[in-house]
Amino acid sequence: MVDRSAIGTTDDGYTMEVERGKIREFARATKSADPAYLDDPAPVIPPTFLTTQQFWSTPGAGVFSKVKMDLKRLLHGGQEYVFHGPPPAAGTRLHVRTRVEDIYEKEGSRGGTMTFVISVTEFRDDDGRLVAEARSTAIETARPPVEGGAS
Amino acid sequence: MIAWDDLAVGATLPAREYGPLTLTDFVRYQGASGDFNPIHHDAAFARAAGFPEPFSVGMLQAGILGSYATDLFGAANVRRFAVSFREQVWAGDVLECSGEVTDRHEDGERRVDLRLEVRRRDGGTAIRGEATFVVP
Numbered sequence: 001m002v003d004r005s006a007i008g009t010t011d012d013g014y015t016m017e018v019e020r021g022k023i024r025e026f027a028r029a030t031k032s033a034d035p036a037y038l039d040d041p042a043p044v045i046p047p048t049f050l051t052t053q054q055f056w057s058t059p060g061a062g063v064f065s066k067v068k069m070d071l072k073r074l075l076h077g078g079q080e081y082v083f084h085g086p087p088p089a090a091g092t093r094l095h096v097r098t099r100v101e102d103i104y105e106k107e108g109s110r111g112g113t114m115t116f117v118i119s120v121t122e123f124r125d126d127d128g129r130l131v132a133e134a135r136s137t138a139i140e141t142a143r144p145p146v147e148g149g150a151s
Numbered sequence: 152m153i154a155w156d157d158l159a160v161g162a163t164l165p166a167r168e169y170g171p172l173t174l175t176d177f178v179r180y181q182g183a184s185g186d187f188n189p190i191h192h193d194a195a196f197a198r199a200a201g202f203p204e205p206f207s208v209g210m211l212q213a214g215i216l217g218s219y220a221t222d223l224f225g226a227a228n229v230r231r232f233a234v235s236f237r238e239q240v241w242a243g244d245v246l247e248c249s250g251e252v253t254d255r256h257e258d259g260e261r262r263v264d265l266r267l268e269v270r271r272r273d274g275g276t277a278i279r280g281e282a283t284f285v286v287p
Contacts, residue, residue, distance in 0.1 A: 026183045029179045030180065034221060135233075137235075
């Protein structure tokens, strides 16, 4: 059962180092051959690279532990990244903080109630400047997901 | 890279195919991203959860769509990239990335808004996406 009182809660925050080798690995895993990622000594990050924030957070300490979602019924509904200027480059240190923006319910097309959890993560540089934001939509389905649903 | 004059509203982007995707592609992405959900590589786990076999990580096809877009518009030029997930993607799927210009702006710096899509060949839409790029 999702706990709606979790709206507005934040995690404790953590620091993430943007590394050239991880950018190269990520670019190749997402089938890019762009020398801007592979050869530049200080490459910018690919559009979805900030998902690697999960390497830097403390397992079990994120906002989802407060929302109490059932992981067996969890789907990733959508993901958005906004960059306030060019994406951060290797060598940048990012200060990361996630808050639960909203939790709401909807009737699913196959019956049953689906719960949507919207979380927003801010990425700031050492000067406190907002570099990027991520908005994630997680969905708890009424029953375990079936083929044809979101991934 | 695409020139500003070729980016009228409604202009379509050159489509591009990726794949067929393999289980190794899923595992490689999981290692790169840090998402180790076993449903994407452990066949017994996937079957126990009601699926015939492991399926791709949604963020893998999202990342491929990101590579498609940055190959066209330049890695440093992305300002927004958003995806919503539709059909799941399976090993053996060939993905077709495509897009269209939905708006353009010239106030200060030149920017285009894009509608993007990942389709499974022989299937439906895997991802609907949107993006904004600066066009230097």
